[in-house]
Amino acid sequence: xxxxxxxxxxxxxxxGNDLFKSITQGPGLVSVLxxxxxxxxxxxxxxxxxxxxxxxxxxxxxxxSDFFSALxxxxxxxxxxxxxxxxxxxxxxxxxxxxxxxxxxxLICAGLGVALAxxxxxxxxxxxxxxxxxxxxxxYVGFAWHLPVVVHLLLVIVFGLLGGALWGGLVGLxxxxxxxxEVILTIMFNYVALxxxxxxxxxxxxxxxxxxxxxxxxxxxxxxxxxxxxSRLHLGFLMAILLTIGVAWxxxxxxxxxxxxxxxxxxxxxxTAGVNVARSTILAMAFAGALAGAAGVxxxxxxxxxxxxxxxxxxxxxxxxxxxxxRSTPWGTFFAGLLFGAFRAGAVNMQITTGTPIDIVLxxxxxxVLFIAAPPLVKAIFGLNRKKKRTSATESIKAxxx
Amino acid sequence: MTATxxxxxxxxxxxxxxxxxxxxxxxxxxxxxxxxxGNSQTASFSLTSAGDAFSxxxxxxxxxxxxxxxxxxxxxxxxxxxxxxxxxxxxPVWAVAVGAVLFVLAFLIWVVSGANINSxxxxxxxxxxxxxxxxxxxxxxxxxxxxxxxxxxxxxxGQLLGGAxxxxxxASVTQNAxxxxxxxxxxxxxxxxxxxxxxxxYLVNQIIVGVVLNVLVSGITGFLFTTVMQEDPELxxxxxxxxxxxxxxxxxxxxxxPILFKQSVIGYLMYIAVxxxxxxxxxxxxxxxxxxxxxxxxxxxxxxxxxxxxxxWNVTLGGIVAGIGGSFFxxxxxxxxxxxxxxxxxxxxxxxVIFGRWxxxxxFAAALLFGFADNLQVMLTIIGTPVPSQFMxxxxxxxxxxxxxGLVGRSRGPAAVGDPYVKE
Numbered sequence: 001x002x003x004x005x006x007x008x009x010x011x012x013x014x015x016g017n018d019l020f021k022s023i024t025q026g027p028g029l030v031s032v033l034x035x036x037x038x039x040x041x042x043x044x045x046x047x048x049x050x051x052x053x054x055x056x057x058x059x060x061x062x063x064x065s066d067f068f069s070a071l072x073x074x075x076x077x078x079x080x081x082x083x084x085x086x087x088x089x090x091x092x093x094x095x096x097x098x099x100x101x102x103x104x105x106x107l108i109c110a111g112l113g114v115a116l117a118x119x120x121x122x123x124x125x126x127x128x129x130x131x132x133x134x135x136x137x138x139x140y141v142g143f144a145w146h147l148p149v150v151v152h153l154l155l156v157i158v159f160g161l162l163g164g165a166l167w168g169g170l171v172g173l174x175x176x177x178x179x180x181x182e183v184i185l186t187i188m189f190n191y192v193a194l195x196x197x198x199x200x201x202x203x204x205x206x207x208x209x210x211x212x213x214x215x216x217x218x219x220x221x222x223x224x225x226x227x228x229x230x231s232r233l234h235l236g237f238l239m240a241i242l243l244t245i246g247v248a249w250x251x252x253x254x255x256x257x258x259x260x261x262x263x264x265x266x267x268x269x270x271x272t273a274g275v276n277v278a279r280s281t282i283l284a285m286a287f288a289g290a291l292a293g294a295a296g297v298x299x300x301x302x303x304x305x306x307x308x309x310x311x312x313x314x315x316x317x318x319x320x321x322x323x324x325x326x327r328s329t330p331w332g333t334f335f336a337g338l339l340f341g342a343f344r345a346g347a348v349n350m351q352i353t354t355g356t357p358i359d360i361v362l363x364x365x366x367x368x369v370l371f372i373a374a375p376p377l378v379k380a381i382f383g384l385n386r387k388k389k390r391t392s393a394t395e396s397i398k399a400x401x402x
Numbered sequence: 403m404t405a406t407x408x409x410x411x412x413x414x415x416x417x418x419x420x421x422x423x424x425x426x427x428x429x430x431x432x433x434x435x436x437x438x439x440g441n442s443q444t445a446s447f448s449l450t451s452a453g454d455a456f457s458x459x460x461x462x463x464x465x466x467x468x469x470x471x472x473x474x475x476x477x478x479x480x481x482x483x484x485x486x487x488x489x490x491x492x493x494p495v496w497a498v499a500v501g502a503v504l505f506v507l508a509f510l511i512w513v514v515s516g517a518n519i520n521s522x523x524x525x526x527x528x529x530x531x532x533x534x535x536x537x538x539x540x541x542x543x544x545x546x547x548x549x550x551x552x553x554x555x556x557x558x559x560g561q562l563l564g565g566a567x568x569x570x571x572x573a574s575v576t577q578n579a580x581x582x583x584x585x586x587x588x589x590x591x592x593x594x595x596x597x598x599x600x601x602x603x604y605l606v607n608q609i610i611v612g613v614v615l616n617v618l619v620s621g622i623t624g625f626l627f628t629t630v631m632q633e634d635p636e637l638x639x640x641x642x643x644x645x646x647x648x649x650x651x652x653x654x655x656x657x658x659x660p661i662l663f664k665q666s667v668i669g670y671l672m673y674i675a676v677x678x679x680x681x682x683x684x685x686x687x688x689x690x691x692x693x694x695x696x697x698x699x700x701x702x703x704x705x706x707x708x709x710x711x712x713x714x715w716n717v718t719l720g721g722i723v724a725g726i727g728g729s730f731f732x733x734x735x736x737x738x739x740x741x742x743x744x745x746x747x748x749x750x751x752x753x754x755v756i757f758g759r760w761x762x763x764x765x766f767a768a769a770l771l772f773g774f775a776d777n778l779q780v781m782l783t784i785i786g787t788p789v790p791s792q793f794m795x796x797x798x799x800x801x802x803x804x805x806x807x808g809l810v811g812r813s814r815g816p817a818a819v820g821d822p823y824v825k826e
Contacts, residue, residue: 123609180806183609185806188800199793365617369610
């Protein structure tokens with residue numbers, strides 16, 4: 001049985017090949033269509049659970065027009081509210097757009113982390129844990145130390161990145177040394193980080209004096225990103241842009257980035273060509289962790305200004321969908337982060353005005369990723385033809401087969 | 403480490419140093435921190451619970467003395483392990499198991515003797531652990547069924563959650579818990595069908611589909627919880643519960659009575675399911691085929707086994723099993739459905755699959771272990787121990803990290819797991 005099989009390399013297998021084909025080579029048209037299909041399904045879900053639609057369905061055959069107009073308005077009202085809350089509305093102008101950028105910041109940073117790991121052939125589900133550790137270290141430096149302006153904020157950023165890099169790098173190290181699968185490791189490290197933070201928030205060092213709830217002191221004014229007056233938008237967004245540029249440079253112009261991609265495409269070939277695969281694995285996970293740590297910094301030193309047990313929310317998991325939608329390219333991830341940031345920001349307004357629960361965003365996001373990952377399905381829905389797909393899929397399997 | 407690259411370990415002469423090192427470290431921990439630096443108070447474990455036919459005496463251990471003894475025993479095991487390694491052999495499985503049990507015992511004695519109340523009921527620790535393990539066992543069986551046929555199942559969490567939600571709504575509307583149970587199985591199967599469709603037909607990376615499915619199910623159940631269930635909780639979210647059935651006589655046996663003979667219907671189903679999956683996979687032609695498909699799909703195909711059809715049905719079957727496990731939350735454990743009721747247990751179940759080395763019995767044992775750890779954490783919080791509860795809660799995850807990192811013995815999955823199969 002399993003003993004016969006010679007122990008091969010530390011899991012050199014597929015996370016690379018077919019993943020990349022599906023992520024990087026899907027045509028743009030399919031992406032747009034995928035988003036549309038996901039939005040339509042989300043709209044239908046909103047509509048069928050709407051009360052007015054239910055009432056109109058009761059006399060569907062007597063007056064079908066009532067039913068369909070109720071269906072249409074239920075679906076569209078929610079999306080209009082989503083748009084009003086994320087981009088533009090008549091009373092506030094483009095102010096909601098600033099909120100969208102604020103919400104996008106951690107999504108972009110953590111999404112870049114997931115994307116970078118993808119490119120190196122690894123599936124980083126651990127953005128959540130890396131973000132938590134990054135946020136924890138950044139916040140601690142922010143409220144426990146008292147340093148001059150600029151220096152303090154820089155140190156907060158550095159420690160946030162270090163925290164994430166440590167948590168991610170540890171996974172890389174374990175994977176490189178023992179061959180353990182990074183998906184399992186990162187899922188487990190997420191929980192360890194979560195409980196570690198939970199523990200820390202109940203210690204003297206982290207809990208705000210005189211407070212029984214697990215909430216940290218507010219970070220020093222010097223440790224916080226300056227923000228745009230009248231909005232929550234802070235300089236962390238600039239950090240996200242710089243990181244995007246940095247990752248783009250790293251992947252496309254640097255030697256390390258080239259090695260990452262080489263390992264991602266085919267670790268055996270990369271090793272033969274003289275790439276130190278173990279080193280690449282560790283470094284790629286450390287960089288990925290640092291980027292997720294940056295998302296943590298954006299949260300504690302920008303948007304929230306305090307550390308709580310729920311600092312990560314579902315950001316680490318949203319980051320995966322962001323990276324998948326962005327096809328693991330730096331700028332793709334950037335714009336996917338903006339799109340999902342807009343969903344998040346707008347969903348708050350949607351819930352207030354139309355009562356549609358925020359969870360619909362999760363549904364739409366995950367459907368988008370599913371459809372984009374399966375171009376033949378989207379093409380089938382729209383009746384586009386699908387002849388070439390089969391061959392390219394076969395090739396990707398062959399490339400991975402032993 | 404003799405080799406940085408696992409590929410080189412095949413040619414290294416001596417077995418890995420990992421086991422001897424681990425045992426040495428454990429012996430030192432027990433001897434020094436639990437023993438010499440431990441608490442001299444006694445730790446007592448009661449074996450009897452209310453309603454038992456007869457009572458057993460409490461087990462009482464003097465804290466420091468017992469742990470010094472256990473530490474010495476562990477040191478002896480470590481020495482034996484080093485000795486065997488020098489001869490090019492590894493520690494037999496029974497010795498590893500004995501070592502693990504000794505360490506757990508030492509840990510329990512240390513914690514309980516250092517607590518505010520130096521007594522804990524072993525009977526309810528075990529019985530409660532089994533109850534907490536029920537959804538984990540079903541989830542891990544789903545993982546085993548799916549991964550043995552070569553499809554990675556990260557979507558266990560989604561299957562459990564879908565099962566819990568559907569069971570709640572159907573058992574509420576029909577006022578029939580068994581209808582809820584069946585519906586939960588169907589819901590799990592539906593989640594699985596999406597996994598199967600995308601990963602087998604559209605060749606999407608199985609991990610991506612699994613991760614995204616978890617988000618999707620979480621979103622849909624959360625959405626419907628707010629829009630449907632909360633609008634009329636009386637009608638939609640007050641599920642009838644499955645009764646606990648105590649088998650007369652047998653259930654009054656101390657310790658094992660409550661574990662084996664006083665369970666909900668789902669609890670009994672769990673034992674049956676573990677046996678059936680084990681028997682099916684290892685003792686039937688169907689199981690041989692499934693394992694062949696998971697190990698070497700091309701060879702299986704050559705012999706005329708329909709690879710993708712086998713995978714499709716296995717993934718679906720796994721979904722049914724996990725869905726039924728999910729119904730445990732809303733039909734047995736908790737009064738009504740709430741958002742994210744499965745609370746990450748699907749991932750612990752996944753850990754149990756790996757820790758149990760993709761074997762139904764192993765996964766069952768691992769799930770029980772995680773259930774006990776979970777229950778221990780609850781009970782230790784009650785008696786007030788020096789160990790923070792968060793660290794106890796971390797334990798299943800840390801154990802899994804050790805397991806996959808090969809520190810507790812290498813765990814290797816089915817060879818073809820994760821690879822889509824396309825006939826040429």
